[in-house]
Amino acid sequence: MNRPLIFCFFSLLILNIFSCFGQENSVYEIPFSTEKKLLVFKGKLNGVETDFAFDTGAAEGIATTKDEHRNGVSRTNSSQQIIDGNGKLTRLQTVFTKELSIGGFTFENVRASINDMQYLYCMNLYLLGADIIRKLNWEFDFEKMVLKVSKNSFAVTENMTVIPVIYEYNTPRTKLTLDGVVFKDVLIDIGFTGSMTIPITDKKIQNFLEIKRQLGQVSSQLASSFAAAGMSKPSLTETVMIDSLSIDNHLFKEIEADFKANTDFKIGLGFFTATCDKVIINNSQKKYYLQLKNKSTFKSKFPVSVLLVDGKLRVSYVTLSDNVINNNFTINEEVKSINGKRASDFVDECHFLNWFYLTKWEKLIIQKTNGETVEVLRSLNSNQK
Template sequence: MIKKGLKIFAISFAVLLLLFISFIYLMYSNFEKLGHAEIVNENHNDTIPFYYSNSGHILIDVSLEDDTTTYPFILDSGASNIIFNKEDSDIELENDGFSFGIGASRNFFWSRIKKLDKIQLGSLTFENIHLKSVDYNAECFEAYGLIGTGIMRHLDWQIDFEKSVIIVSDEINKDSISPNALKFKLSENSFGHQLRIPIKLSESGQIISPLVDLGSNSNLSIDENYIIEDSLSFDSKRFYGSGASGLGDAVDEKFEGRIYLIDTLSFVGSGHSINNFPISAESNSLNLLGLGFFKKYKTTISWKDDLLFLEPNDSVQNFLGKTAGMGTRFVKKHKKIMISSLTEDSPATKSNLSIGDEILSVNGLSMFNEQEYCDMRNSISGQDTLTIEVKHQDTVRNVQIIKRAIF
């Protein structure tokens, strides 16, 4: 009887082990697909214009298959190629497997893999591409997907933020890079092909290697545990609220963290450092060096050589941007605009605004649907003074918000 039980156990264990190995192999094969792309053109050089989404991401127009219609895609060096599940999308692609992903808040999510025969960026044509199919719950989000590492890793990319153009090439002409450019050695994740750069938050602190992530709007976001473990003390401000913070997040995901003002951010091995650098930190968040940082430079990224070149746009750089210190969102169920996040000691909190307050108008613009809300956000993006009509419980009042640095 014991021998029979042991035999059944051994067979069950062997079956489970075989299933586990098959699953791992399948996942590995699917990740290999996501990193594959074939460039059809003999000439791999082009200059591609870009513009910004309402959310502040880099957008480039691409065409799919043999269709002449163009769709805006986000350029994202920190993620795989992705197609978003949009209700109004007319893009239909063939299913070709499953994969999983990790969102900015370290949330895991499953996604289908879609096969795309052809995609065109400017004059460059890529074939045999695979993309993750992902839900993204952000508002005012006009992008149809991400041009990620599955395409970006095959070329060098030089992004000129002042001219709003991207030069793409097998190898960027060194004459287009200033001899005084800052040079950084990167490391490539062989699995997902993301690039990382080593930094330190203090002279005695541990080395952190955030992703070079053009898809993140922050200057630098890190896991707050690094600051706690190193017993570092910086001036900081708490932020809190709810909303979708990244891919695969629920729309009402609660979050809380702090914005720290780092005395000196050091780039390991380069001799370069930045003083008075603000970073955002949440417990267990991903470590990402984002677009807020790179927009201060003419940025050249080379996957071939694992190198990053930065040419400052200004002689004196200031990363302490102005902010109202609040986030809003359109609640579809109630067709209302609500305050969804706040930062302490900011213009918003000093005006006694609260999470859940209803925004009735901004600078005289009333909003009755999501499109009007998105249009409003776009129209006020560069304005430092906001006059807000806000409803708290049964009380309506007008509040003037003047954006400023919180440190």
């Protein structure tokens, strides 16, 4: 090999080494939003810009047929069983994406499932699962609404609350103590829009909930929810503002939580947006770091909700402990209009979901089929009416 060729060879080698080293140390900033009730930011599937929904509770990603047609996601002949967010067992076909990109980081031959889960499909979202999330470290600034992503751990401050985690199928787990009961397998599920769900199987938890009922500090609801296997059947949920609980021995006060049967214990996006100004997920250290707010700010909600189902507007959520709502609405009841819109005003269910969920309503005006009109204002679920 002559000298010019040797020089070119070593120059290319050094260039590649520094290129790899540079990417390993790179930090990319990306704006994010929670307007779609999930943590959403821009990424790419096979070079096509795509809205990613960040979901630490899903072991792998979920694509829709929109991703298949628009972004080149390809199906395989295999399938896999999953348990969705509503606890339902379902089988989904496997797909592969040749390239998935976040900032300057690219992952090849990424496996996912394909399912036209109504909310993901209607909101044009690709569900980014924990298999890819765990390969990177993340910083979410809820004040600036900007995330940072890197392969290196992010710097933290001494005043941050540290939550160690373990991983099961790439999904993060921690431990939590409530009223003397220790839960050792609590899922951190940032793809869950709520604050926290707590199963009511333990006797001490049942007693805790009964005391709250007697004190009039429980809001009860019948509701359906979206998941990979479709809408769930209406189920009873009891919401409580918990005075205090501990996550890995760190005390948290005034935390909103939903108690229900047939559920897993999980901490959702609503917990982090209500309690934190900033969240750092250093997966390489197996730790979450929380920059806490001075005071938690859980969002108010409407005590009743409506969905478009099979061409009809139907009540999908009823707060039973709100006497006005409970006396006026029943679950699955058909209504004539909501905020001036009838079922016939919408092209399909996606049209309705985008109109209803992406509008910041101050109040709902629901007209019943008998012509009666009910005005509904927001309230905290923990406040019993």
